[in-house]
Amino acid sequence: MIAPSTRWIGFVANRLVSRGRGVPVLPVLGIAVGVLALTVVIAVMNGFQLGFIESILEISSYHVRLDLAAEGGTAINTKPEELAAKVREVPGVRSAVPFREIQGIVRGGFGQQGILIRGLPPSAAKDDAGMAEKLDFESGFFDIEESDSILLGAELARRLRVQKGDTLTVISVSAIGPDETENTTFTVKGIFRSGFYEYDLGWAFINFDRAGEMEGEAYTLGLKLADRWQDSRILPAVQKLSDARVSSWREYNQAFFGALRTEKLFMFVLVGLIFIVVGLNIYQAQRRSVLERREEIGLLRAVGAGDRAVRLVFVWDGFLVGVLGASAGMALGLLISHNISAFFSLLETVVNGVLYAVSSVSSILSGKAAPEGGFAFFSPAVFYVKEIQGRVIFHEEVIIFLFGLFSALGAAWFASGKVSRVRPAEVLRYE
DSSP, rough: OOOOHHHHHHHHHHHHHHHOOOOOOHHHHHHHHHHHHHHHHHHHHHHHHHHHHHHIIIIIIOEEEEEOOOOSSSSSSSHHHHHHHHHHHTTTTTEEEEEEEEEEEEEEETEEEEEEEEEEEEEEEHOOOOOOOHHHHEOOOOOOOTTTTEEHHHHHHHHHHHHOOOOOOEEEOSEEEGGOOOOEEEHHHHHOOOHHHHHHEEEEEEEEHEEEHHHOOOOOEEEEEESGGGGGHHHHHHTTTTSSSSEEHHHHHOOOOOOOOHHHHHHHHHHHHHHHHHHHHHHHHHHHHHHTTTHHHHHHHTTTTOOHHHHHHHHHHHHHHHHHHHHHHHHHHHHHHHHHHHHHHHHHHHHHHHHHHHHHHHHHHHHOOOOOOOOOOOOTTTTTOOSSSOOOOHHHHHHHHHHHHHHHHHHHHHHGGGGGOOOOHHHHHTO
């Protein structure tokens, strides 16, 4: 009689695997490919999305904003430097920078463009290291000390055909009446690139006090937190310092971030369909294994093994498939994700080599010159991408690994359901 302990299950399962057909290769490869594909796709998507999110939070919206309106409340009477100094003392606040925004039109030597002008203190780059890190200056540097200084996005400067040292005219159109517009001349002191096309094409920075002369004394205080996920804890402490309206990055960018979250969810689902196909493959393989081992099942049942215990013998096979496949796919996926630029460069080299060989043979046969140009996954002519980055998030990788593991376990469990239909007397009658 087999003991009640289930320690024998692993022993029997390993014997069946080692002396039988072994661990099936195709299901293992299927799980590995699914985990690999989902890991790399999500890592690349995280790279793009987090790049956009960080550009928005570090340059534009900040983590927390205090809007000090010119009318209503007493917040506008607080000097920007004094309020910023008080807010910086709140635990968890990394930086606090006042700014003003102006809707305007900038005119250069070769056209004009509607832009958003942000007035910042001259010390903004020093006070806000996160913003300074995101602004990569192609010429000049963050210099808005003088009142007529202006910093332009690289795409905006290219469209206006201006360089450092050139002058241009800014027309403020934020005022209500057409007679209240103001033409102001500025000198370009720097040209930056943020990696976010909207900012590089439609943003400019000027001196904070000069923006106040153009638009009024109202301003906004932008806060960066040590951990942006702690905004709900810090908001009440910041609100006590002023009667200004306080808003979080979740509220300010809710629609955009919600769209990114939905996009990632659908990508998870679409790529995760691979596991359904692999699961069906494992299911069919396990059903065949149950039919092939009816004699062994009958013998185990005859000596006292229960249905559940015998099923676990075959589920162990699925567990091995899931662990081996998910581990191999995850290891290769993490390797590619951390070297994503080199991986895409290698793929582009291989593809371009094949295309060159095909075009060379075609040109020889047709007598026409081979077309120029090459293949690129993220061509600069189509994508506004300077560098491809992969971002790995730990809990997402755990979820992907569990997808691969449980797809194999689930398939093996359902496939071994026929164990309960095996009757020992019928199987062993002629043995």
